[in-house]
Amino acid sequence: MTGKDKYESKSSTSFRALLEKRLPESFFARDTLTVAKELLGVIICRKTKTEFTAARIVETEAYLADDPACHAYATAQKLKQGIAPSGRSKILFEEPGCAYIYLNYGMYWLFNVVTEHPGTAGAVLIRGVEPVAGIDLMRARRSKVKNDHQLTNGPGKLSLAMKIGPEFNGIQMCDSRELFLAKDPDFQLDHKSLVSTTRIGITKAKDHPWRYYLRDNPFVSVK
């Protein structure tokens, strides 16, 4: 820790303080669009044996069961005919608060949070986060990056910076101390800073405005 960091850890962002503010399952057991909006400002906490990082969510995207861009879309259609979910998307039908982490383009692990009640698919992709603790660790893990905002302004980047990988796929984050989400009591989302746009990098159902981000935040992936 250099001591002059804008994103230096504070006592309010210590592991213990954040663990006390961990979000319960009921937060995630709601309409996916609502959860995607309300996740803005929430802090992702990631602890290993020896390292701790935390970062505020500044950009999300919602993926719904009846949404052709969602990995669960085909499976959800089959479920209507009584065929049980299987394969990659099975986790999207499980308990709210679970992590869904999948490999994209053969190289990057993308981190999602499962929403809705069990039996209904839904997820929120985390696309951008702002470091609040352990930024020196993130710099070390993303050593090629020149500016700090490039550490975590993208779904593949934040997984690298925070060491979020397939070992967490399917875990219940409401029970985990290694990867969980915590409310920041000092953060209030005001209507003026919430921006809604179409989602990034998809070809199907591309017109839905289901991407949300904090206006003018440098850790948003695409302006």
Next chain:
DNA sequence: ACGAGGATGCTCT
């Protein structure tokens, strides 16, 4: 500044 293209491996929309 910006656009094109390559890397790379899992899932099956």
Next chain:
DNA sequence: GAGCATCCTCGTG
């Protein structure tokens, strides 16, 4: 075999 919920480098201007 095609198609990815991406990122980075290298060209050009």
